[in-house]
Amino acid sequence: AQKVTQAQTEISVVEKEDVTLDCVYETRDTTYYLFWYKQPPSGELVFLIRRNSFDEQNEISGRYSWNFQKSTSSFNFTITASQVVDSAVYFCALSLYSGGGADGLTFGKGTHLIIQP
Amino acid sequence: DTGVSQDPRHKITKRGQNVTFRCDPISEHNRLYWYRQTLGQGPEFLTYFQNEAQLEKSRLLSDRFSAERPKGSFSTLEIQRTEQGDSAMYLCASSFPGLLNTEAFFGQGTRLTVV
Secondary structure, eight states, X not given: OOEEEOOOXXXXXXXXXXXXXXXXXXXXXXXXXXXXXXXXXXXXXXXXXXXXXXXXXXXXXXTEEEEEEGGGTEEEEEESSOOGGGOEEEEEEEESSSSOGGGOOEEOOOEEEEEEO | OOSOEXXXXXXXXXXTOOEEEEEEOOTXXXXXXXXXXXXXXXXXXXXXXXXTEEEEOTTSSSTXXXXXXXXXXXXXXXXXXXXXXXXXXXXXXXXXXXXXXXXXXXXXOEEEEEO
């Protein structure tokens, strides 16, 4: 069985600060996919990134960056120079398949990020 | 709009009534998923279709829950004899396998309130 832990329930920072959201996962499989989704108040889950277990390269996309470390089973997400529009609930998820497949996505409980102006 | 569409967005029902939700996936996506999300929790996987075949349904919460995708396009999720504990957001997602192998795209969900 897979498990995803997001220990930070809520984080509040002032705009322009950098913030890191932690994600720790558990799986016995050697091939798996990790995801981050953003859920704004409207409710729709917005895909941010997918990473497969064989690709440990860190990725940067604008103000967003992701640090994948298999040695510590972590897939952390950093927002640089945060903005009020970044306020949302962020979910880390794990799957044995790229889109979810027969087991679906296993989500963490989410981190509620509040960016104060 | 070419995203995943769910209807209705909100549903209030009395305990004991049956409810049905609809999901229209992205048109070229043949995989469709249903999830339930309760307050303060991440989405919880319920069931999965590949085309019209329901390949995983053991995670449906009880026998009061059922889902269909009769023609491999839209899907419905039905809850019979609703209970207050069924109050939650029900999310639908779709994806495309194969070479493109897309991630799952989610709809905006149907929020169910059982009174």
